[in-house]
Amino acid sequence: QSVLTQPPSASGTPGQRVTISCSGSSSNIGSNVVNWYQQLPGTAPKLLIYSRNQRPSGVPDRFSGSKSGTSASLVISGLQSEDEAGYYCSAWDDSLNDYVFGGGTKVTVL
């Protein structure tokens, strides 16, 4: 059972907007930065969003992140077939004194 809660799946047709939620608590999301990772099938995770809503170079601007209180969201605006992957949120947890992750959300492009 993951400390951060994500829906196990999400889907959309090409061009649609998809939102993935990540719910935590005051000891993690409520007080620390949330980062998002994309994991394509059979590969290692890749940093997608950092410092709330910044993208490393090379990450398309259709990916965006936000945070409010103890929850965070990842939005894919204009879903594309290559976005079919697993998405994970992560944050430092002040109570556990360790990094925590969401269980991951598998995005399917219909």
Add this chain to the structure above:
Amino acid sequence: QVQLQESGPGLVKPSETLSLACTVSGGSTSGYYWNWIRQSPGKGLESIGFIYYTGSVNYNPSLRSRVTISVDTSKTQFSLRLSSVTAADTAVYYCARSGSRYGSDAFDIWGQGTMVTVSS
């Protein structure tokens, strides 16, 4: 650019010690945190722990009694030892870097991962 590569046995017997190394190429270990993260088959990610290049460590509380992470700056390599393994430790093990310009908590570079199976 900096790349990470895990190495070590793919099969470990129950009750024995899992040992993995992560080689840093294209850069040095200085100035960064070096992490071990695992992913059980079909499941999510779990932090095992991390080491700062100075040698300061932090471990997942649930694994602390069994984990040792060390760094060898001369070899630009860091290592993981996990003792008394069981089938529950079967996972893909990743090494990853944090503490870069993307923020102290962002894992910006990952190894490709290595599958470790615990079985007799």
